[in-house]
Amino acid sequence: MRPVIDVQHLTKTYRTYKRGAGMGQTIRSFFRREEVIVHAVKDISFAIGQGEICGVLGPNGAGKSTTIKMLCGALYPTSGDIQVLGFSPSRDRKRYVSRIGAVFGQKSQLIWDIPPIDSFHMNKAIYGISDADFKSRLEELAELLDIAHVMEKPTRVLSLGERMKCEFVMAMLHRPDVLFLDEPTIGLDVVAKVKIREFVREMNRKQRMTCILTTHDLEDVEELAQRVIVINHGEKVFDDSLQRLQLFLGDKKLVRFTFTDSTRGAHFENAYTRVIERPSDLQITLEVDTSLISISEFIESIARKHHFSDIAVKELPIQQVVMKLYEGEQSPPDMQSTPEVSLSR
Amino acid sequence: MKRYFKIYWTCMRSAFLAAIAYRMDFIVSSIITLVGNVLFPLVTLLIYRSGASFPGWTLYEVLLIQSVFTMSGGLANLIFGGVLWTTMSHIREGSFEVILLKPLNPLFFIVATTFSPDSIGVLVGGIALFLFSVAHVDAIPLLSWLPFAALFAAGTAVMAGITLMMAAMSFKWVGNSRISELADSVLHFGKYPLPIFPKSIQAVMTLVIPVGMVGFLPASALLGRVEATDFAAVLPCFLFMAAGAWIYRHMIRLYEGVGG
Numbered sequence: 001m002r003p004v005i006d007v008q009h010l011t012k013t014y015r016t017y018k019r020g021a022g023m024g025q026t027i028r029s030f031f032r033r034e035e036v037i038v039h040a041v042k043d044i045s046f047a048i049g050q051g052e053i054c055g056v057l058g059p060n061g062a063g064k065s066t067t068i069k070m071l072c073g074a075l076y077p078t079s080g081d082i083q084v085l086g087f088s089p090s091r092d093r094k095r096y097v098s099r100i101g102a103v104f105g106q107k108s109q110l111i112w113d114i115p116p117i118d119s120f121h122m123n124k125a126i127y128g129i130s131d132a133d134f135k136s137r138l139e140e141l142a143e144l145l146d147i148a149h150v151m152e153k154p155t156r157v158l159s160l161g162e163r164m165k166c167e168f169v170m171a172m173l174h175r176p177d178v179l180f181l182d183e184p185t186i187g188l189d190v191v192a193k194v195k196i197r198e199f200v201r202e203m204n205r206k207q208r209m210t211c212i213l214t215t216h217d218l219e220d221v222e223e224l225a226q227r228v229i230v231i232n233h234g235e236k237v238f239d240d241s242l243q244r245l246q247l248f249l250g251d252k253k254l255v256r257f258t259f260t261d262s263t264r265g266a267h268f269e270n271a272y273t274r275v276i277e278r279p280s281d282l283q284i285t286l287e288v289d290t291s292l293i294s295i296s297e298f299i300e301s302i303a304r305k306h307h308f309s310d311i312a313v314k315e316l317p318i319q320q321v322v323m324k325l326y327e328g329e330q331s332p333p334d335m336q337s338t339p340e341v342s343l344s345r
Numbered sequence: 346m347k348r349y350f351k352i353y354w355t356c357m358r359s360a361f362l363a364a365i366a367y368r369m370d371f372i373v374s375s376i377i378t379l380v381g382n383v384l385f386p387l388v389t390l391l392i393y394r395s396g397a398s399f400p401g402w403t404l405y406e407v408l409l410i411q412s413v414f415t416m417s418g419g420l421a422n423l424i425f426g427g428v429l430w431t432t433m434s435h436i437r438e439g440s441f442e443v444i445l446l447k448p449l450n451p452l453f454f455i456v457a458t459t460f461s462p463d464s465i466g467v468l469v470g471g472i473a474l475f476l477f478s479v480a481h482v483d484a485i486p487l488l489s490w491l492p493f494a495a496l497f498a499a500g501t502a503v504m505a506g507i508t509l510m511m512a513a514m515s516f517k518w519v520g521n522s523r524i525s526e527l528a529d530s531v532l533h534f535g536k537y538p539l540p541i542f543p544k545s546i547q548a549v550m551t552l553v554i555p556v557g558m559v560g561f562l563p564a565s566a567l568l569g570r571v572e573a574t575d576f577a578a579v580l581p582c583f584l585f586m587a588a589g590a591w592i593y594r595h596m597i598r599l600y601e602g603v604g605g
Contacts, residue, residue: 074442076598098448107440111359111458113366118359125355126447126454128348154366 003047004178004210005071010080012041012066012234040066042234043080048227051208053200055215055225055242059326063234064214068182071212072102085177098127101176105183108163109170110155116166117151120173127174134173141169144199161192168199179203181213185220197223218322230325237325245322246315251290257302258283258310266306273298287316352449356457360427364462371463378422379466385536386411386474402538405481406568412474414536414560417497419468421504427459428452429525432512432593436519441600452509452593485567492571496563499582500535503555506582507532509589516596535559551578558582 017033041063048054058064069075071082073089073096082089087096110119124134142148145165150158158166164184171179181200185193201224203209213224221228221242228245230238238245254276262281269275272292277285288298295313302308365371386408393404432455435441444451479485507528514524535556539547550557555578562578565571 069442072442072446074445075600093445094448094450097446100446102442102446104440104443107438107443109443109446111363113363114359118362122355122359122458125352126449 004050004052004085005046005048005212006081006083007047007071008045008081010041010044010067010070010082011039011078012063012070012075013078014038014040039234041070041077041231044231044234044236045080046229046236046239048210048212050210051204052227053204053211053213053225054227054229055213055221056229056231057215057218057221057322058231060216062231064231065182067231068102068180068212068214072100072180073097098174099176100178100180101171101174102180103164103167103171103182103184105164105181105186108155108167110163110166112156113154115152115154116147116158116169119155119166120151120169123170123173129174137173137175138169141172144202145169145195161188161195164188164192164196165199168196172203175207176209177207178210178212181211181215183215183217184213185215185217193217193219200224230322232326252316253288253290253295254285254314254316255288255295255298256283256285256310256312256314257306257308260307260309263306349453353453353457356454357460360458360460361462375463375466378463379470386415399538399541401540403482405478406564407538408474409478409482409567410538410560410564411536412471412478412560413497413500413564415471416468416475417471417500417504417559417563418532419464419466419471421501421508422464423461423468425456425459425505425508426461426464428455428508429512429515431455431459433515433522433524436515436600441597445597445600450594451597452590479567482568486569489567489569492566492576493563495576495579496558496566496571499555499579500559500563502582502586503558504532506586506589507554507556509586509593513589513593513596516599532556532559535561537561552581555582555585 014037016036016038018029018036044063044067056064056067066075070077071084071089073093076090084096085099087099089096110116111122120134120138123129129137142151145168147162147165147169150162151166155163155166168184179200185196188196197220200211200213204211204224211224213220215221225242228238228240228242229236230245259282263284264281268284268286272289274287275284276287277283288295290298293301299311389404389407389411392398393407398404399407432441435444441451444454447454511524511528515521518524531554534542534546534550535558539550539557539561542550547557558578562571562575565575
């Protein structure tokens with residue numbers, strides 16, 4: 001089956017000027033500017049199928065937003081090819097954008113000084129939505145996002161969470177086939193985040209809507225995405241399922257002990273164990289490489305030396321996995337041999 | 346076409362609602378714009394009161410030029426006035442993609458959403474001054490109104506072209522908030538009878554940056570002072586506006602956003 005989003009060897013290069021810091025460098029750059037070539041996106045390729053939710057992770061400046069903007073048709077790629085829904089976003093922009101929606105966490109589509117309902121009416125005219133469709137769609141979205149009571153208040157008086165929900169209505173009124181979300185939960189409280197995640201899941205389920213999500217909030221990815229792409233320094237460093245991402249560092253688990261007696265002076269570090277946290281002599285969190293020792297053997301080995309009253313075994317947090325990827329830690333050999341996973345530094 | 350009219354109407358309505366959301370700001374900015382644009386003919390009045398004059402032109406004939414200039418500026422500002430500042434702010438903040446996400450010509454969308462109702466004051470002030478001047482010049486033949494309308498439309502196209510070119514420059518020349526002063530200084534030439542300037546300036550002001558078309562030629566049409574050759578400048582005016590729109594659309598390709 002043909003993918004909904006097909007990106008081949010995408011590259012974006014900017015030309016900018018080095019301005020320098022401090023008085024001396026600034027004055028020097030005023031008279032003689034040094035040209036700097038920025039490779040924001042380097043030869044990225046991926047394909048996404050219909051109905052898939054794909055999370056795009058990466059540190060600040062990694063090239064995530066640039067990639068999303070090129071996918072939305074807002075930026076021209078320097079080279080490479082993008083096909084979304086059979087369109088080339090930059091070449092067929094007008095026809096293409098009528099089939100997609102986008103929510104940018106830090107850029108608003110609402111008109112600041114008037115109520116969101118007026119902005120919704122503007123989109124109704126722009127996308128040529130019929131009166132009946134607009135009414136039913138708005139009722140559905142307003143109920144799902146619980147915003148019926150705020151739609152007629154000026155946008156400027158709404159809370160960030162309410163505004164973001166209205167941004168989703170703006171993006172969804174015309175029933176897009178693909179939704180691009182660029183940090184949609186940035187700055188939101190837990191309640192608003194949960195509501196927005198539920199909404200995206202529901203739209204994805206009901207409409208088979210394909211979704212690309214860039215975020216720094218790994219919970220967004222854990223809650224929504226089946227697939228994860230990690231971008232760092234403009235390059236794709238990982239592209240696979242969330243489970244595979246969690247396995248990235250091998251079979252490692254976190255084990256937290258609460259001891260009944262002090263463990264002062266005891267050593268826990270060895271070939272398969274690493275101390276993660278030791279807040280007191282009675283508590284410790286260890287990272288255990290379960291490819292070298294089974295969890296039961298490990299617990300037995302600890303129990304032989306120390307008495308404990310509580311134990312908790314957890315998966316390695318995804319945050320830690322991603323940080324390792326960002327830092328460019330080498331992948332284990334079994335991952336490198338997997339053809340679906342691209343790991344490059 | 347019908348769809349575009351509907352979109353324009355809806356966006357214009359939203360722009361109007363946004364403009365009047367803050368009553369005092371709307372009233373004060375309308376008054377400031379009106380005063381700033383309508384009071385400049387006072388200088389002309391002072392010149393003539395002191396016994397000086399523009400050779401070959403009576404006070405009311407000069408006021409007629411200036412009233413046409415004001416009307417043209419008011420109309421162009423009403424429709425295109427917000428394009429410059431909105432484009433500039435989107436580029437500086439890296440939010441131009443919000444415009445590009447709409448399935449429309451981005452220039453049309455910006456023009457529609459930046460309808461500037463606070464310029465209505467200038468247009469109304471210009472019309473008042475125009476009626477006052479018309480009442481004091483020689484009787485205007487009915488047939489003179491047709492060439493006036495054509496030249497007035499051409500003059501408004503020049504004003505629009507200048508705005509679009511300035512807005513287009515902000516794609517490359519990011520954050521230059523004084524760019525409009527450059528245009529204002531060129532436009533000053535259009536507020537006075539063209540024959541008072543040297544021939545070379547007259548040629549530039551008619552054919553290169555046709556600001557002479559904004560006030561001088563339409564007013565001359567009413568006064569029966571135009572010649573058939575003057576109408577040759579009508580086409581460059583519309584080409585000038587088309588060039589502004591073309592440059593703007595071309596410059597969108599340079600848009601690079603800001604770091605996300």
